[in-house]
Amino acid sequence: MSSGTTLCLEGAEFQYPETGKKVLKGIDLEIRAGEWVALLGPNGSGKSTLLKLFNALLIPSQGRCFVDGMDTKDQANTEIIRSKVSMVFQNPEDQIVASVVEEDTAFGPENLGLSSEEIRTRVKEALMGTGLWEKRKHAVSSLSGGQKQRLALAGVLAIRPGALLLDEAMSMLDPASRRSFLDLVRKEHDSGRTVVQVTHRLDETVLSDRTVVVADGKIQWQGSTEGFLSLEESRLREMGFAKPPLAVLREELVKNGILPPSTKPDISEIRGKLCLSL
Amino acid sequence: MSLSVADLSYTYNMGLPTEAAALKNISFEAEKGEIFSIVGHTGSGKSTLAMHLNGLMVLQSGEVIVDGIRVGGNPSDLRRIRQAVGLVFQYPEQQIFAETVREEISFGPSNWGLSGDALEERVCAAMDLIGLDRSFAQANPFMLSGGEKRRVAIASVLASDPDYLVLDEPSAGLDYNGLCELTSLLRKMSEKGKCVIHITHDLELALEISDRIMIISDGAVAAIGSPSEISGILSDIDIKGLILPDILSLSYELKKRGRIDKITSDPSELAEEIRTASSCR
Numbered sequence: 264m265s266s267g268t269t270l271c272l273e274g275a276e277f278q279y280p281e282t283g284k285k286v287l288k289g290i291d292l293e294i295r296a297g298e299w300v301a302l303l304g305p306n307g308s309g310k311s312t313l314l315k316l317f318n319a320l321l322i323p324s325q326g327r328c329f330v331d332g333m334d335t336k337d338q339a340n341t342e343i344i345r346s347k348v349s350m351v352f353q354n355p356e357d358q359i360v361a362s363v364v365e366e367d368t369a370f371g372p373e374n375l376g377l378s379s380e381e382i383r384t385r386v387k388e389a390l391m392g393t394g395l396w397e398k399r400k401h402a403v404s405s406l407s408g409g410q411k412q413r414l415a416l417a418g419v420l421a422i423r424p425g426a427l428l429l430d431e432a433m434s435m436l437d438p439a440s441r442r443s444f445l446d447l448v449r450k451e452h453d454s455g456r457t458v459v460q461v462t463h464r465l466d467e468t469v470l471s472d473r474t475v476v477v478a479d480g481k482i483q484w485q486g487s488t489e490g491f492l493s494l495e496e497s498r499l500r501e502m503g504f505a506k507p508p509l510a511v512l513r514e515e516l517v518k519n520g521i522l523p524p525s526t527k528p529d530i531s532e533i534r535g536k537l538c539l540s541l
Numbered sequence: 542m543s544l545s546v547a548d549l550s551y552t553y554n555m556g557l558p559t560e561a562a563a564l565k566n567i568s569f570e571a572e573k574g575e576i577f578s579i580v581g582h583t584g585s586g587k588s589t590l591a592m593h594l595n596g597l598m599v600l601q602s603g604e605v606i607v608d609g610i611r612v613g614g615n616p617s618d619l620r621r622i623r624q625a626v627g628l629v630f631q632y633p634e635q636q637i638f639a640e641t642v643r644e645e646i647s648f649g650p651s652n653w654g655l656s657g658d659a660l661e662e663r664v665c666a667a668m669d670l671i672g673l674d675r676s677f678a679q680a681n682p683f684m685l686s687g688g689e690k691r692r693v694a695i696a697s698v699l700a701s702d703p704d705y706l707v708l709d710e711p712s713a714g715l716d717y718n719g720l721c722e723l724t725s726l727l728r729k730m731s732e733k734g735k736c737v738i739h740i741t742h743d744l745e746l747a748l749e750i751s752d753r754i755m756i757i758s759d760g761a762v763a764a765i766g767s768p769s770e771i772s773g774i775l776s777d778i779d780i781k782g783l784i785l786p787d788i789l790s791l792s793y794e795l796k797k798r799g800r801i802d803k804i805t806s807d808p809s810e811l812a813e814e815i816r817t818a819s820s821c822r
Contacts, residue, residue, distance in 0.1 A: 279684065281681070281684055282680075282681070282684050284684075304716075305688075305716040305717075305718065305719075306686050306687070306688025306689055306692075306714075306715065306716045306719055307685070307686040307688065307689050308686075311686065311687070353687050353714060354632050354634060354687075356632065356634075400558075400559070401559050401561075402554070402559055405553050405554060405559055405561055406584070407583050407584035407585075407588065408583070408588060408631050408632070408710070409582075409583025409584060409742070410583060410584050412583075413583075431687065431713075431714055434710075434713040434714050435583070435631070435710060435713055435742075436583055436742065437581070437582040437583045437585075437742035437782035437783065438742065438743075438744060438782065438783060438784040439582065439781070439782045439783065439784055440582070440583045440742075440782060442784070463688075463714070463715065463716050463717065463720075466787075503716055503717050503718050504717050505717050508786070508787065508788045508806075508807075508808040509787045509788065509808070511808040511809065511812075512788060512791075512808040512809075512811055512812050515808070515809060515812035515816075516812055516815060516816075519812070519816050519819075521815060521816065521819050530787045530790075530791070533791070534791060534794070537791070537795070537815065538798075
C-alpha cells in the first residue's frame with residue numbers, strides 16, 4: 264500500500280502576471296490522503312490552474328497551498344513536493360522529454376537518484392501497466408496522440424508519487440483505452456494514492472469519491488460524486504453539464520424498483536443486476 | 542464534387558527496425574453536404590490520414606483527389622487544395638502562432654487576399670460560429686485555456702471558408718456547452734453544403750451526428766456505413782479500441798436475449814422497455 268498525499272488550499276487566489284487576469288478567487292479546499300476527487304468546470308474556469316498549485320508549478324498570489332503540510336511557497340520544499348505530487352497534462356507533448364519510449368519513462372526515476380536496477384524495475388512496471396512495453400524501443404515521434412497520453416502516465420507512475428493529478432489525461436483515448444486507463448487509475452487509487460482528476464466527461468467520474476465544481480475561479484458546488492450525479496438534470500444544465508445516460512437509466516430503474524438504490528451508475532454493475540432480474 | 546481517397550498507404554520509418562505501417566490501402570469518398578466521421582482506436586492512423594487530405598504529408602502510394610485535383614500532382618495546385626481543405630489539428634497549440642486571437646483568425650483569409658472590412662467581417666463571423674466571445678479578439682491565444690484554444694483553432698480554419706472541413710478530434714477538451722456548439726456548427730456547415738470530415742475516437746458522438754461513418758483499425762478500413770449499420774456491426778464483432786456506447790450496448794444485449802423489443806440509444810426509452818419487460822414476467 265502506498266501512502267497518499269494530503270493537498271490543501273487556504274484562501275488561494277491566482278492571477279496570471281502576463282494578463283493580470285484573476286483566475287482563482289479565494290479557494291478553500293482540502294483533499295484527504297487516498298481520496299479521489301473529480302474537479303469539474305467549464306473551459307477557462309480555472310481547473311488547470313488549480314491543479315498546478317498542487318505540484319508547485321504555480322504559487323498562489325494570495326492564500327496558501329500545502330502538500331502533506333508543506334507550504335508550496337517555501338522553495339526548500341519544491342523538490343520533495345514534486346516527488347510526492349505528479350501531473351499528467353492534457354497535451355502529452357508538454358511533458359515528454361526523451362526521444363525513445365523507455366528513456367522518457369526513466370527520466371523521472373533517474374532524477375530521483377535511484378539505482379539502475381530500481382529504475383529498470385519501475386520503467387518495466389510502468390510500461391507494462393500502460394500497455395506500452397512492446398513499444399519501449401520505439402521513437403516517441405512514432406506514437407499516436409493516445410499512446411503519448413499513456414506514455415505521459417507511465418512517466419508519472421514510474422515516480423510512484425503519493426498524489427496523481429490528471430488534467431484531462433484521457434481526452435485523446437479511444438473508449439477501450441479510456442476504460443483501461445481508468446482501470447489503471449483505479450488500481451493506483453486502491454493502492455492508497457490520492458487522485459485529482461480534471462475532466463469534462465461525467466461518465467469518467469463515477470469512480471471518484473467527491474466532486475468539486477469550479478466556475479469563474481470559485482468553488483460552485485462540492486459533495487459526493489453520487490450526490491452530484493443524482494442532482495436534477497436542470498441543476499446540472501445550469502452548471503453546464505449533462506447527466507450521463509447511464510446515470511439517467513439507473514435513476515429511472517431505481518425509481519421503478521427494478522434496481523436497488525445502492526446500484527452505481529456503472530455498466531458492469533447494471534448489466535449484472537438486470538440479467539439477474541429480467 | 543468530392544474528396545476521394547484511393548488505395549492510400551503510408552509507412553513510418555520505412556526500412557528501419559521501427560518501421561510501422563500507419564495506413565493500409567485506405568479508400569473512401571466524402572461528399573459535399575455530409576458529415577463523414579472517421580472513427581478508430583488510438584494509433585489507428587486517423588491523424589496520419591487527416592494530414593494526407595490537404596497535402597501536408599507526402600504521398601507514398603495511392604491517391605487523394607480534391608474536386609478533381611490530385612494532391613501531390615502539380616505543385617502549383619497545392620494552394621488551391623489547401624484553400625479547399627481546411628484542417629484543424631488534434632492539438633490546437635500545433636497551429637496557433639499569432640500574438641492575438643484576431644491576428645490568428647485573420648491569417649488564413651488575409652493570405653487568400655481578404656482585407657479591411659471584409660476581413661474583419663470574416664473574423665467576427667468565424668468567432669460567432671464557434672461561440673467565441675468577441676471580447677477574446679485582443680487576447681493572447683497562448684494564455685487561453687485548452688478548450689478556448691480549440692475554439693480559436695477551429696475559428697481560424699472556418700475563417701478561410703473551406704469546402705472541406707477536416708477536424709481531428711475536435712471535441713477533446715471541450716466542455717458540455719462547447720460540445721453542443723460544436724455539434725450544431727458541424728450540422729450547420731453540412732447544411733450549407735460543406736463536407737465535414739470528422740475524425741474522432743468518440744463513437745458515441747459519431748453515431749449521433751454523422752451521415753456516414755468509416756471505421757479504421759490498425760490502418761485499414763474495417764467498415765463504412767450509416768450510423769445504424771455501424772452500430773449493428775459493432776454489436777456483432779469486436780473492433781480494436783471501440784466499444785458501443787453503454788445504453789446502445791445494453792439495449793443490443795437485452796434484445797438478443799429476447800428481453801426487450803427495441804434497440805435504442807435513449808436511456809429513458811430503454812428504461813421504459815425494461816419496465817415493460819419486467820412487468821410481463
